[in-house]
Amino acid sequence: xxxxxGLAALALRAARARLLVLARPPAAALATGALAAAxxxxxxxxxxxxxxxGARGAAVSAPGPILSSAAAIARPAAGAELLFLDQxxxxxxxxxxxxxxxxxxxxxxxxxxxxxxxxxxxxxxxxGEDSHTEQxxxxxxxCAALGEPVRWLGMKWIASFPPNRLQGLPRASGxxxxxxxxxxxxxxxxxxxxxSAVRTGAITGLGVRLLAPAQARRAAIVxxxxxxxxxxxxxxxxxPQFEEIASVARRP
Numbered sequence: 565x566x567x568x569x570g571l572a573a574l575a576l577r578a579a580r581a582r583l584l585v586l587a588r589p590p591a592a593a594l595a596t597g598a599l600a601a602a603x604x605x606x607x608x609x610x611x612x613x614x615x616x617x618g619a620r621g622a623a624v625s626a627p628g629p630i631l632s633s634a635a636a637i638a639r640p641a642a643g644a645e646l647l648f649l650d651q652x653x654x655x656x657x658x659x660x661x662x663x664x665x666x667x668x669x670x671x672x673x674x675x676x677x678x679x680x681x682x683x684x685x686x687x688x689x690x691x692g693e694d695s696h697t698e699q700x701x702x703x704x705x706x707c708a709a710l711g712e713p714v715r716w717l718g719m720k721w722i723a724s725f726p727p728n729r730l731q732g733l734p735r736a737s738g739x740x741x742x743x744x745x746x747x748x749x750x751x752x753x754x755x756x757x758x759x760s761a762v763r764t765g766a767i768t769g770l771g772v773r774l775l776a777p778a779q780a781r782r783a784a785i786v787x788x789x790x791x792x793x794x795x796x797x798x799x800x801x802x803x804p805q806f807e808e809i810a811s812v813a814r815r816p
Contacts, residue, residue, distance in 0.1 A: 649754035659758045662794075662801040665766040666773075672710060673770075680712040701725045709745075717743040720756055734790070736760065761794045769798030781807045788813035 649657070658664060675681040687705035691697040707719040722738030729735055738756035743749065772783070783799050785792045788811045796809050 646750050647752040647754075649752060651755040651757060654755050654758060659762060660797075662762065662765065662769065662797050665762045666769050666798070666801065669763060669766040670770055675710055680710070682709045684708070698724065699726050701727075711745075714745045717745050717748070719743075720760065722756060722760055736790070761790050762797075764791050765794030765796075765798035767798070768795040769802035772799055773802035776803055781805060782810070783808075784810045784812060786812050788815075 672681065676683075684707040689703045689705075691700035691702070702724045704722050704724075705719060706722075708717075710716040718741060720738055720740050722736055724736050725733075726735055734757060736757065738760050740752075740754050740756040740759060741750055742752040742754070744751050776783075780803065783803070783806055785795055785799075792811055792813075796811070799806060799809055
């Protein structure tokens, strides 16, 4: 437990992004929104501010359908609200909860294996034409639909800027957009910097839980970046009997 808590704190310090905060939802919004999106629960539906005033609360009105009446255009669609979750909100909702992340990832993998998940082609935008230019920057777009009938629709938009390290900024930063499976309207936009890193660690944890020998007491990770830290958290969660997790890196 001490190892897991220490790794979680280390992952947070290493991956904290400096993002503009447009709206910080209250506790009720976190409970019904962020936990749902980060851990596979129910649909976010909290209300934290007047419609159309996202900078003062959790809810931002989404535009209504295109109508001929100017007055009708000015009215938002009934019940259409957009929840914005910054990194502080994600942390408060438990984004570093590795057991919850592993459970959510396991559920998604079962859905995929049973043909109840759809993934669109991965969109990759680089600084140049070949992969070497990724050392300058790269942006990936990944979208998916989960369930049959579909329960979740979403897209992760994540940027990788390796030169950020020289400025004390995280290499990767991301956003996740969650859409209504009924109407397609956006339900939530959330910081995905930590969410993406924890998802990577959850995959590692699941693999080790299923494949590691029962008598294993040590593990090694090549690399010491943010992903290595969340993978170590996944290892410690999946195999609490581990006595040592070593990291091998080019730089101390």
